[in-house]
Every structure is written in C-alpha cells, then in structure tokens.
Amino acid sequence: GAGVSQSPSNKVTEKGKDVELRCDPISGHTALYWYRQSLGQGLEFLIYFQGNSAPDKSGLPSDRFSAERTGGSVSTLTIQRTQQEDSAVYLCASSLFQDPQETQYFGPGTRLLVL
Amino acid sequence: SQQGEEDPQALSIQEGENATMNCSYKTSINNLQWYRQNSGRGLVHLILIRSNEREKHSGRLRVTLDTSKKSSSLLITASRAADTASYFCATGGVTGGGNKLTFGTGTQLKVEL
Numbered sequence: 001g002a003g004v005s006q007s008p009s010n011k012v013t014e015k016g017k018d019v020e021l022r023c024d025p026i027s028g029h030t031a032l033y034w035y036r037q038s039l040g041q042g043l044e045f046l047i048y049f050q051g052n053s054a055p056d057k058s059g060l061p062s063d064r065f066s067a068e069r070t071g072g073s074v075s076t077l078t079i080q081r082t083q084q085e086d087s088a089v090y091l092c093a094s095s096l097f098q099d100p101q102e103t104q105y106f107g108p109g110t111r112l113l114v115l
Numbered sequence: 116s117q118q119g120e121e122d123p124q125a126l127s128i129q130e131g132e133n134a135t136m137n138c139s140y141k142t143s144i145n146n147l148q149w150y151r152q153n154s155g156r157g158l159v160h161l162i163l164i165r166s167n168e169r170e171k172h173s174g175r176l177r178v179t180l181d182t183s184k185k186s187s188s189l190l191i192t193a194s195r196a197a198d199t200a201s202y203f204c205a206t207g208g209v210t211g212g213g214n215k216l217t218f219g220t221g222t223q224l225k226v227e228l
Binding site for chain 1: 148159207217
C-alpha cells in the first residue's frame with residue numbers, strides 16, 4: 001500500500017514568514033511522529049501523536065513550532081516567524097500503534113530552507 | 116540530543132566486502148532499530164532488535180545487541196554499490212521517553228565498484 005507522504009518536497013521561505021508542512025501517514029496507523037534533521041543537530045524528535053491522547057510536544061525547540069493532527073490522520077507542522085536555524089529536513093513517520101516494538105515508517109521529508 | 120554515537124563516521128569499502136558499523140547508546144532501551152538513508156531524504160527501516168534478543172538476521176544484514184555494553188553492530192555482507200548510504204541506529208522505548216526514536220550520529224557507507 002501507499003507509504004507516508006509529505007508535502008511540499010522542498011520549501012524556500014524568507015526569514016520571518018510562516019510555513020506549514022503536511023504529513024499523510026499510512027492508512028490505519030494511529031501513531032504519528034515528526035522529526036527534524038539538520039547539519040548541526042543530526043536527527044531529533046519533535047512531537048508525536050497517538051490517537052486522541054494529548055500529543056508529546058517535548059521535542060519542539062520553541063513556541064514558534066506547533067503541530068496538529070486532524071481526524072486522527074493528516075498532520076500539519078507549522079513554524080511561525082521562521083529563522084535561518086529552522087532550515088532542515090523535516091521528517092514524518094507513522095506506526096501502527098504507539099508501541100515501543102512497532103516499526104516507524106518514514107516519509108521522504110520536506111527540505112526547508114530559510115533565507 | 117543524540118542518544119548514542121556510531122562509528123566509524125565514514126566507511127569506504129570495495130564491492131563484495133563486508134561492512135561493519137557500530138552503535139553505542141546511553142540509557143536502558145526496549146529495542147534498537149537500524150535505518151538507511153539515501154541522499155539525505157527519507158529513512159528506510161532495516162531491522163529491529165528487541166532488548167531481550169542478542170542477534171538478528173535479515174537477508175545480508177546481521178545485527179547484534181549487547182545490552183550490558185549498551186552497544187549494537189550492523190554487518191552488511193557481500194556489499195553492493197547500491198548499499199551506499201548513511202546508516203543510523205535508533206533506540207526506542209527508552210524509559211520515560213515514550214515511543215520516540217533517538218538517533219545516533221550515523222555512518223556514511225560508500226561501496227565502490
């Protein structure tokens with residue numbers, strides 16, 4: 001079946017603008033995760049959602065970052081007032097359950113460049 | 116923050132040779148996973164080994180886990196040019212950490228013809 005999809009593939013924006021990144025998880029997967037990969041920080045966790053439970057936002061780097069998951073499916077990661085240090089590849093992953101033994105399947109990522 | 120580190124950071128071998136990558140981590144875990152990444156984009160899941168397992172095989176891949184040393188290794192046998200990629204270990208189910216994955220620093224593997 002279809003894997004995790006993300007849009008846009010690439011996004012170039014000016015410093016100070018807001019951006020929205022979208023993730024479509026694998027159908028039926030209840031857990032959804034956002035990660036960020038940047039040159040200086042490697043791969044780091046941002047936020048995850050599990051069903052109707054409150055999301056774990058412990059990885060969000062600042063209050064400029066927020067995420068929603070509507071209807072238990074599609075998720076949007078929003079970055080307000082973007083800064084140059086926000087430039088990175090933003091990766092989304094989903095898994096069948098929020099179980100430590102469940103494999104997380106990753107999308108192709110969105111490459112964000114803030115000028 | 117990074118849970119662990121991988122070594123080597125970069126590895127260059129000839130096609131047909133074996134490639135071994137090592138990963139160390141810091142806290143107790145439920146499982147350890149290996150991922151491959153091509154050209155800085157999406158991660159492809161390779162294998163998951165649970166904390167009560169010591170070795171696991173999948174095709175040309177062999178993973179070991181030593182929880183006493185908090186380390187794991189990934190062996191790719193009979194490497195091919197198509198194996199050229201970055202390889203990351205990731206720990207899951209860290210106590211108090213929910214199910215988020217914490218990644219190592221990665222090994223860049225180059226397999227030359």
